[in-house]
Structure formats: C-alpha cells, structure tokens
Amino acid sequence: MGDLRTYGQIAWLWIRAAWQYPTSFVLLAVGNGLITGLDFVGLWIMFSHLRDLAGFTLHEVALLYGSASLALAVADTAIGSVERIGTYIRTGRLDQMMTKPVPLLVQVCADQFTLRRLGRLTQAAVVFGWACTYVDWTPLRVLVAVSMLVSGALLFFGLFVGFSCIQFWTTDATEFANAFTYGGATVTQYPLSIFPREVMVGLTFVIPVAFVNWYPCLYLLGRSDPFGSPDALQFASPVAGILTMVAALLVWRTGVRHYTSTGS
C-alpha cells in the first residue's frame, strides 16, 4: 500500500511538472484524443456502408470499442515508461533506480508519468457512455460492466509489463512486444466473430484479450457466443485479469533477476 502511495506521489509530481507548460499539456491531450477519435470515425464510416459487422450493429461495436479503449487508456496511463526499460538498461537509468528504496516496477511505471492518454480516455469514455444507453441494464450487468473495465485494465497492464520484460534479455525487442500488446488491443476493437475459430482460441487462452471486452460484452448485450463457447467465460474476466497480472509479475521478477545476475 505504501508503494502505491509513493507511486501516486511520484505521478503527481510529474503531472505538476507537465503543468508548467499548460499549452503543450493541453495540445498533447487534445491531439491524442483527436487521433484516437479518428479510429471510431473509421468505424462509423464503415457502418454507413454496412448494416452490421458479423452480426453486430454500430452501437454494439461501439460498446466493444469503448470498453477496450477505456481499459487500454487506463493501463497505458498507469504503466508509463515500462516499455522503455531497454533504454533504461542501456543508459544506466535502471542501475540508478535500483539504488532507490522503491520497488523497481513502481519506479519504472511512475517515471515520466504523463496524462497524454487523457484524450484517448475521454474519447473512449464518450463512446462507451453512448453505447451504454443501448444496453438493457440489470444489476448483474452493471456488476459485469464494472468488473470488465477493471479486469481489462489489469489484463492490458499485465500484457504490457510481461512483454516489456523481453528487453531484459534483448534490449531491442520493443517492436516485437508491440505486435502483441498494441496488436492485441487493436483486435479487441472489432467483434471477434470476424476471425476464424483458431484466432479466437488464441485470443482466449494465449493472449487473453478476448476477456477484455468480448466475453463480458456478450453478456451485456444478451448474446450467446457465435463460436458456442461456454457462457461461464462471460464472467471469467476477473480471473483472466488476475492470472495475467500474476504471470506478468513473475516474468518481471525473473527479468530483474536475470539482469542482476548478468549485468547486461
């Protein structure tokens, strides 16, 4: 808990520092919002030619898009610099961090904390909010929706941390890692039923991004899985989120141990 407080304090100092240049801060956030906003405009244009995408209407796709985008924005904001550990290793910054009395992961995530994703966050929240008005809400659906957002953020957090750890072994693996992290994130913006079954299985059990939005959204929309997977999966997002986190933390520890034993 103390570490979380330290994380908050470090993050706050970075926000305060960024606010020294308010114009650039605002431009960055707005720019980020506009760029990600174009994503959704793309979907919108697509739907002006199509009635549905693999059986999903615009507002259903908006629910999928909004929830995944929201989870991604939260995770992306929280992890900050983790994808830069390769650079930290090369420049010796990691060594510096290791001489500070704060767990390394906390320091790496809080370092250079920035709200540049504020734009994406806002845009995702707006799309998600709009899509929510089409959902037929029940108390259980509210619960599933909330747990979906939390688990989704955990999942992306875990993926980012886990894949960044490759850099402990080879410091130039950012692009490779991005294929899985941002790649996984892009995939979740569409109904997964557009993909063949094999891809679907991979997105459930290997890179489990299907739990970020697909399964819980099926429940929110009262649909059954076009692939016929068990309904229980629609409630399994928290399990997937926690498992991914645990796996990522284990990989992180192994990575740090590798670093301290090789020093490369």
Place this chain on the structure above:
Amino acid sequence: MSRPTDGPLIDVRDLERTFDVRRRVEGRRRRVREQVVAVHDLTFSVDAGEMVGYIGPNGAGKSTTIKMLTGILVPSGGEVRVGGLDPSRQRVDLARRIGVVFGQRSTLWWDLPLRDSFELLQKMYRIPPARYRENLDRFVDLLDLGAQLDTPVRQLSLGQRMRGDITAALLHDPEVIYLDEPTIGLDVVSKGRLREFLRALNAERGTTLLLTTHDLQDIEALCDRVIVIDHGTSVYDGSLAGLHAQGGSRRTLVVDLVDEAPPIDVPGAEVRTVEGPRQWLSFPSDASAAPIVAAVAAAYDVADLSIQEPDIEDVIRDLYSRGA
C-alpha cells in the same frame, strides 16, 4: 532503523564475479561463450566513518564491486555485507541507508528543475519534511546551488549538475556514500570546493565515503586509506604514505648547473634526464637528500637545486605493472 554497533560497515570476503561473454571466433558460425573474471578473491572491510579511495585502471573491477555493494549485481561467489545487510537480497532496505553518485550518469531528472528532482527523492526515501528542508537548505548553501534550484537539470553546467547529484545522494542522511568519479570533467575550482564539502561531511556527520577515481588528487585530498584493485583483486590496502613506500617510490633532485656537463656522478643517486645545464637525479624516497646534495655541490658548480616529491601516479603505475 537498526544499526549494528560492532563489526565493519562494509565487509567483503572472497568476492567473485564472472561474466558470460559471447565472442565471435573465426571459422565458427555461432559465437563462443566465454567466462570473463571481473572480480576475483576480493577481500576488504571498511569501518564506519572511514574515507577510502578505491582505485585501479579501467576494467580493473571497480564498477563491478560498487554494483555488488549496492545490490545491482549478484556476486558469483563470496560474501558482501553492508551495514549487516546482504545487498542483492535486501536491496530496497539497503537503499535507504546508502547514497550513490555515478559521476558520468546523473540520477536527476533531465527535464525537471533541481527542486522537483529533490522533492521526488524526498517522496521515494520518505524523508520527514522537517529533516528534508534542513538538509536541503544546508547542502544548497554549502554547495552554492541556491540560484540553480529552479533550473531544469538539462540546462545546468557539469559542475552544477554534479553538485546537484551529490545533494540528491545525501538528502536522506545515508551512512555510506559511494562516489564514482565525482570530479570527472570539473574545473579546478569546482573540484576544490567539492573536496572541501566531502571532508566537512565526513567530519561533521561521520558519513563513510568510498571513492573511485582516476584523479589521484582526490585521493590525496580526501582519503587516509587506499585500496588499489587490479585484475579484479586487491593489490594494495593501506595508508597513502604506505603506498609510496610500497611502490619503492623515488624522489627527484633537479640540479641547475652553471654550465652544461656530462651526467653527474654521485653515490646514491642516478641521472634520469639531462637537458642542457639541467639534470634530473633520482634517489629512493626513504634516503636522506642531504648527502646527495652535499656531494653534488662539492663536485659541481651549481646554480640552483630543488627536490620533487614522488608522484603517486608513478607509484600506482609501478604497482600495476608489477601486478600484471
């Protein structure tokens, strides 16, 4: 915070560190794995309050040792204890009690003003606000950083940045501070001021200091004790004066003759160089200069005489070459 009262603060015993290096070998497709020994059979201890110079040529194992003392690297063998803690296992606990300055790499945040960097450290080390203000005021005053507090680190001069880094390493009242090349690239005035500050810190707070440097004047100004490391192992550990004796160091008598002459021939000294009427005679440090001076004065027409004390760099160079 528990501080053991007995035993040395830093205790290094039979320390080993090897690295796996992959090397390309001609005629072979895959790179060959090789073991390189960075630190071998290293034993030393440092008591609280000591100021120790840790010197050696490039690649001797200085940085590797510091990394093992701070917990950044796990030793391959042997034992390290700092303040009773095992650095690599208790790295985070140890971090609260030590300060580290890597001379060539700043710990400060490039884009933040100095003041913000210090504040970040206050949060990380959870320094009580009153203590933080007291230390900050004091170090800023002693190191003359007041005017730079609101300047982003990237705009600071090298000397200002170094003083900032040293302040950063001391805000949490560490028991021991490791300084890796702290005066590298500084001008003479900055160097002098920094040394003065470190001496005062040690005298007033009893902060233990381990200094790695190439600048032997740092050592002469600060350290009562020197550990010389070469090829990963300690080749000398003792006083600076002892190092002179150990190295079999020699003093130099510079003789200015009235006229040019063949090399001077007196017992107990030999001529190193002749340049016109000036000659350089070398003799052992522990021998008296008086009889030599007398002999030269008796046999030659002398215009002037001076004696040069041995250069520690020569002494250490001598030590390295014998070790190799």
